[in-house]
Amino acid sequence: MVRVRFAPSPTGFFHIGGARTALFNWLYARHTGGTFVLRIEDTDRERHIPGATEVIFDSLRWLGLDWDEGPEVGGDYGPYFQSQRDTIYQEYLEILRKSDKVYEQEGAIFFRVSHEPQLIDDLIHGPVYRAEEKDFVIFRSNGTPTFHFVNVVDDAAMQISHVIRGADHLSNSSKHVELFKALGVPPPKFAHIPLILKTNGAGKMSKRETGALVEDYHKQHFIPEALRNYLCLLGWSPKDDREIMPIEEVVRLFDLPEINKTNARFDERKLAYMNAEYIKNMPLEEFLRRGKELFDVRADEAYIDQVLTICQEKLRSFTELGHFVEYFFDENFERPQSEWEKLAKFNPRPRLEEFLGAADALTAFNETNLEQMIHDLSEQHGVKTGDYIHTVRYAVSGRGVGPSFYRMLPVLGKERVLSRIHRTLEIFQS
């Protein structure tokens, strides 16, 4: 029976690397029908930060990584906070004491290493042998146990079958294997997954990096499925050319030996692309639901729906939604002088006046009629349709980009379109 765990420490940050480790554990558990355990490694009380565990829970839930055992859901192997497992650690310490594997020095308890190479049975790297040279501390002089000890004790006590963690722990694993043996417990299988490196520069991704924290993507309203999909592809692939795929399919195909050995660099541009794809391909109802969650303007619900509907095909990220639709809700939107100057080549004044005249005569202000109208206008005056589109778009929105031109005008409505054009002509009088 597969039992895997994700064991973060509550430092107040939850970064991309941790999320990917959690994801791979979750994928393996779901693929094998095993159990995904969440355990909080909070042994270092001096570094404890209030609210830090909530950051972890929120991020995991946001990414859809549900745990079968752990905080808030319980389980047969609790408690799942290491700070609450003192008696368990004392019991295991006794085992080591009895076999004379530990000694005390300056108030701390050291584990006696064998100096012999230990086999780390790694599913990704193959067998790795490494010898520990120095005895190491398992209880600090203040009486608290250290990471290496609690990590191994809990993996043993919780009957973890596969330890899936970052490759930065591969070297530590010889310590852990020695500890397992000394405890009389067969070591689990290991799977050391490649690290995620900084986008630029040397070294692995750190918490300080911009764009390193999962909560940042949450705050920027990324589609969690998109981030999760992208993370799946950092070190794993379906072996064919698919990239955007439903998580059920990833679960079906995912396996440990398939994971790459090489570190990967985090690429925000590709993430942005995936996010855009998810937005473009989601059902309209979902797009509307997500869009409305972010809305802070008060307006008629049907109107908001109309605005959002014409935005879906253009929006690449919900981060920009507010700015993207601003002028639909505010008559005092900005009309930057610099943008107006760029329109000079289209002779904006006559274009706007011609548009005004034709639009005023239009009885039904809809997509089809507007398209026909612009078409006729351009023929009549011997200019391109784009000349009208550019200038009118600017006049009614102050922008050069936005939703489909012919779809946005009816949403704004004839009255507002005309008055905004008049206002634009006034502003740039001279």
Next chain:
RNA sequence: GUCCCGUUCGUCUAGCCUGGUCCAGGACACAGGAUUUUCAUUCCUGCAACAUGGGUUCGAAUCCCAUACGGGACGCCA
């Protein structure tokens, strides 16, 4: 410094185990072009990689060795 892991386009990767179908495939990004209602979308084209050197072999991205480079670990952090 010691030990461990790794090295295919700028980036993520397929291929490597089971050598030939690979003058290396896909995606992002970038550059051109086409369509279109502007920006965008879509489509097409292009650019661009087997770290280096030795072996083994009729034949190596694929197997072996060395070198270089990159990453990681050597905490009373996790």
